[in-house]
Amino acid sequence: MQRALDTLRHVFGYDAFRGVQGEIVGHVAEGGDALVLMPTGGGKSLCYQLPALLRQGTAIVVSPLIALMQDQVEALRQLGVKAAFLNSSLDAGAALAVERAFADGELDLLYVAPERLLTPRFLSLLERARIALFAIDEAHCVSQWGHDFRPEYRQLTLLHERWPDVPRIALTATADAPTRREIVERLALEDARQFVSSFDRPNIRYTVVAKQDSRRQLVDFLRERTRDSGIVYCLSRKKVEQTAEFLVAQGISALPYHAGLDAEKRAAHQRRFLREDGIVMCATIAFGMGIDKPDVRYVAHLDLPKSLEGYYQETGRAGRDGDPADAWMAYGLGDAVLLQRMIEESESGEERKRLERRKLDALIGYCESTACRRQSLLAYFGEAHAGACGNCDNCIAPPRSYDGTVAAQKALSCVYRTGQRFGAAHVIDVLRGAQTQKVFQFGHENVSTYGIGTELDAKQWRSVFRQLVAGGWLAVDVEGHGALRLTSASAGLLKGETSLTLRAETEKAPKRRESRNADVVAELSDEAAQRFEALRAWRSAVAREQGVPAYVIFHDATLRQIALQEPGDLDALARVQGVGVAKLERYGRDVIETLAGGQ
Structure with missing residues (x-):
């Protein structure tokens, strides 16, 4: 564990693990299999990235999401980690170069889509390489009862069959009891140690409002968050486009995202969302699962999601950095009717329909509940909560x-x-x-x-x-x-x-402060706030120059600590959480100069 802690400090810039991270890292580094259930923003990635650096060979990370692979690889490279990905975004020459680097043992981590992993060519590559571990991210995709089933995940048992001595770690942020059981069964993880963290995201404020004029209600919500980035989910592609157009007409920077847009336009919109502040992404649930952006300040639903599991996953894309965030939903009886109709008209078998009806009933019950939202949500995942969280609409303004x-x-x-x-x-x-x-x-x-x-x-x-x-x-x-x-x-x-x-129907939702993000910045003194803004401006310029999202340079939380501590030299900067050796060497002098110029 001392070696793990040294690597954590040296590479990632942190002095201590969060929650059960340390236990997971130690277990996998020693060759054990693991199933990890940890909320979005809880630090799942570190649970396989750090063992990958501690073990001999290359870690193979199975991920269904191209955008997520690219972001995580770029973030690792910023840390000085030798990482690469193989997916359809690479041309033949670039893919061949990655394969050669892998075969020559030059990579610490290689991210690959399940479809690519299962090809004879890639399996042959695996036979010739030294593998540190297999990480199966978004493991709930293996479950036909889950909200994001991917049939290719069912074939990943071959990893255990062909390489029984290589440890496997399966990770997910959302899995109710039936989904969890199916992950264990389908991936042959019966002997794996299970690590289940609390599903609570205390930084997220949950609010459900009765639909009146949902577009106007949304605009009222967004007006107080003009500098923040957020996601607005709609059920249909048509509604996504209409909502984005409406918001733009209201002077709000909004972009549509759905599977019907051509790939180039989708990619361009996603890049803007990742790299600019204050962008509202109006999207179907096709967007967001692969987004590593830590400073999404809100997720709004204009339509009911299909289940509490889906709702938890979608709202979990807000506040990954641990700073205050909002989950806001407008709900009406028409939503429930539409979803019930979709269930009945689907070609699913009766057993599947029964399950989907139960999930919809649980979601409607959550919307209508007068109890603490957090208590209701966590109960769905089998986790007890005392209630009175103080950070949901029912607790802030208890309904009559x-x-x-x-x-x-x-x-x-x-x-x-x-x-x-x-x-x-x-x-x-x-x-x-x-x-x-x-x-x-x-x-x-x-x-x-x-x-x-x-x-x-x-x-x-x-x-x-x-x-x-x-x-x-x-x-x-x-x-x-x-x-x-x-x-x-x-x-x-x-x-x-x-x-x-x-x-009783309330007249108005509880009064909100101007911006949840502004609350965090307001905790800084005037001088520290000036330094923080100077650091953010420097970071934006560097990110644009490199063509990467700003957060892969430094997270806001790290910049705030730098602004607060005001390190005067590289030794002092090295002691700030989130500043590892590679980033210190790459950006340290610029950060010190920015601080000096921001006085």
């Missing part, structure tokens, strides 16, 4: 609740009286006695529930219906175009045998 039994009875009665053939919008019109063409067309001004719900406005009734669906008192008939129908649980409520407490 009220006896909603009568309101629920009116809602259920109206669904029944109108024939269980209509969605919430029409049923609400009937309850409120609206004089619409549709009400008169179906003669619903004559039903006994017409006009009995004028004590609540339309927004409040939408909240009632969302909660009744979430609680199982109403079901959505997907084949009936989203019509609401009673369930077996409805009878007891209608008869008054059960009472129901509902969440």
